[in-house]
Amino acid sequence: DAGVTQSPTHLIKTRGQHVTLRCSPISGHKSVSWYQQVLGQGPQFIFQYYEKEERGRGNFPDRFSARQFPNYSSELNVNALLLGDSALYLCASSLVGGREQGEQFFGPGTRLTVL
């Protein structure tokens, strides 16, 4: 049984460009959350999607957006990239996504480098 998968594994972009990161949750999981992990720090919450609706948003600028598809996979989009956007972007999936907190299982992450 496959775990959470993310693509691509690594990505190099230049300032001002746009990037799209992809995540496939564990089969049967309907919730996907996105986190940004800067080197040496804990993950920071960006978004949560459950049943294709945004249910939570962290303190990130509007350059960050996301969506969830009917098959529960998800995309994270970042526009007008800045050097400070360089980080490991983690996706986590969970069975539940409402007020009830479920176990979250993380994918391997996408390492984004902005030059």
Added chain:
Amino acid sequence: GENVEQHPSTLSVQEGDSAVIKCTYSDSASNYFPWYKQELGKRPQLIIDIRSNVGEKKDQRIAVTLNKTAKHFSLHITETQPEDSAVYFCAASSGYNKLIFGAGTRLAVHP
């Protein structure tokens, strides 16, 4: 705002000793407290979690305690082994899968 403080930032122990990592959270609505282990270059992996209606939970060499009044929770690892060496993160959540993470503790277990 929501915040989780984690101490110590680094911890060095001898194999067989115990290790304790402590976290404090600010959001009184937090009701779920997971701990993740992250090895270098790998994804965070859930090692144990506790919900607000429980004061203590144990799984073999790992235990977690929660003091809701003081907003403290702690991870205890007994009989440490070299393979326990990693970065450990505590987190707190009040629902909707929004985890607020601590800054992490780098644990080194020396043979």
